[in-house]
Amino acid sequence: MKSILVTGGAGYIGSHTAKLLHKQGYQPVVFDNLSMGHEWAVKWGPLIEGDLNNREQIGKALEDYQIDAVIHFAASAYVGESVENPRKYFRNNVANSINLLEAMDDAGVRKIVFSSTCALYGNPEKLPLDETHREDPINPYGDTKLFVERMLKWYGEANGLDWTALRYFNASGADPDGEIGEDHDPETHLIPLVIYAATGKLKQLKVFGTDYDTPDGTAIRDYIHVNDLAEAHLAALNKLGNGTDSNIYNLGTGKGHSVMEVIRSVEKITGLKVPFEETSRRAGDPPELVADSGLAQSELGWIPNFQKLDDIVKTAWHWHQKHHGS
Numbered sequence: 067m068k069s070i071l072v073t074g075g076a077g078y079i080g081s082h083t084a085k086l087l088h089k090q091g092y093q094p095v096v097f098d099n100l101s102m103g104h105e106w107a108v109k110w111g112p113l114i115e116g117d118l119n120n121r122e123q124i125g126k127a128l129e130d131y132q133i134d135a136v137i138h139f140a141a142s143a144y145v146g147e148s149v150e151n152p153r154k155y156f157r158n159n160v161a162n163s164i165n166l167l168e169a170m171d172d173a174g175v176r177k178i179v180f181s182s183t184c185a186l187y188g189n190p191e192k193l194p195l196d197e198t199h200r201e202d203p204i205n206p207y208g209d210t211k212l213f214v215e216r217m218l219k220w221y222g223e224a225n226g227l228d229w230t231a232l233r234y235f236n237a238s239g240a241d242p243d244g245e246i247g248e249d250h251d252p253e254t255h256l257i258p259l260v261i262y263a264a265t266g267k268l269k270q271l272k273v274f275g276t277d278y279d280t281p282d283g284t285a286i287r288d289y290i291h292v293n294d295l296a297e298a299h300l301a302a303l304n305k306l307g308n309g310t311d312s313n314i315y316n317l318g319t320g321k322g323h324s325v326m327e328v329i330r331s332v333e334k335i336t337g338l339k340v341p342f343e344e345t346s347r348r349a350g351d352p353p354e355l356v357a358d359s360g361l362a363q364s365e366l367g368w369i370p371n372f373q374k375l376d377d378i379v380k381t382a383w384h385w386h387q388k389h390h391g392s
C-alpha cells in the first residue's frame with residue numbers, strides 16, 4: 067500500500083481527499099498543525115500533529131512512513147486576511163512550502179499535487195477562464211499560490227520533481243455520507259453562511275454587491291463539489307510520472323451561480339427562509355468567475371459528478387444537520 071502525505075489533511079478539502087485515498091487503496095498520512103483543521107476529520111490514516119514550519123518534522127514524517135507522494139493542502143486561505151496580514155501568508159504559504167519541497171528533495175520524494183486557486187488569475191479578461199489566462203493576482207493570497215507554482219516548475223526542471231497544480235474555483239458541499247464536511251472558523255464560504263442564516267446560527271446574511279452587471283445584480287461563482295475536487299487529486303496523483311502534457315489544471319463545473327441563486331437553492335432544500343441584507347461590493351471581488359476545465363477533462367479524464375447546485379447544497383445541508391443538529 068502506497069503512503070501519501072496529506073498536508074492539511076485535517077481541513078475541509080484535505081479530509082475528503084484522505085477518505086477517497088483510503089477507498090482507493092492508499093494510506094493517507096495526515097500532517098496538520100490543527101490550526102484550522104479538526105482531529106475528528108482524520109479517520110482514514112494516521113495523524114501527525116506537525117507544522118510545516120519545522121523541516122525536520124516533515125523529513126521525519128517522509129522517512130517514517132516511506133512516503134511515495136505528497137498532496138499539499140496546508141495553507142492559510144482567507145483572501146481578506148491576506149491583504150491585512152501579508153506576512154502571515156508569505157510565511158505560511160510560501161516559506162513553509164519551501165520547507166516541504168526541501169524536505170522532499172532531501173528524502174528523494176519526487177511527486178506532489180498542489181492546491182492552487184483561481185484567485186491567481188485576478189480580474190478575468192474573458193470567461194470562462196482557462197489555464198492560458200493571464201496570471202495577475204489582486205491579493206497576497208493569490209500571489210502566494212502563484213509563487214509556489216513557480217517553485218514547482220523550477221524544481222521540476224532541475225530535480226525531476228513530478229508536480230501538478232490544481233486551481234480550484236469555489237469548493238463546496240460535503241461528503242454525501244455525512245461523515246465529514248465544511249467547518250471553518252471563521253466561516254467565509256457562501257453556502258455554509260447561507261445555511262447558517264437559514265437556521266438562525268447567523269442573524270442575517272450579508273450580500274456584498276447587488277449592482278453587478280449580472281442577470282440579478284449579484285456576483286457569480288463556479289461551485290465545485292469537494293468530492294469532485296478529491297477525485298481530481300486522485301486522477302492527478304495516478305498520472306504523476308506517466309507524463310501528461312500539462313501540470314496545471316482548472317477545476318470547476320463550468321457553470322456559474324449568483325449569490326441569489328444560492329440563497330434560493332438553500333431555501334428550496336431546507337424549506338427555511340434566508341434573511342439577508344444587501345450591502346456594498348467588497349473590494350477585489352470580480353463580478354463573475356467561471357472555469358473552463360476542458361484540460362482536466364481531456365488529460366486527467368476528470369468529469370465532475372455534481373453538476374447541479376441543488377445537489378451540492380443537499381450534501382452541505384445533510385452535513386450541517388448531522389454536525390450542528392438543526
Ligand SMILES: NC(=O)c1ccc[n+]([C@@H]2O[C@H](COP(=O)([O-])OP(=O)(O)OC[C@H]3O[C@@H](n4cnc5c(N)ncnc54)[C@H](O)[C@@H]3O)[C@@H](O)[C@H]2O)c1
Pocket residue numbers: 073074075076077078079080097098099100101102103104116117118119138139140141142143158162181182183184233234235236237238250
Ligand atoms: N476552499 C476553497 O474554496 C479553496 C479554493 C481554492 C484553493 N483552496 C486551497 O485548498 C487548500 C485547502 O483549503 P480548505 O478550504 O480545505 O482549507 P482548510 O483551512 O480547511 O484546510 C487547511 C488545513 O491546513 C492546516 N494547516 C495550515 N497551516 C499549516 C501548517 N503550517 N502546518 C500544518 N498544517 C497547516 C490547517 O490546520 C487546516 O487543517 C488550501 O491550500 C487553499 O488555499 C481552497
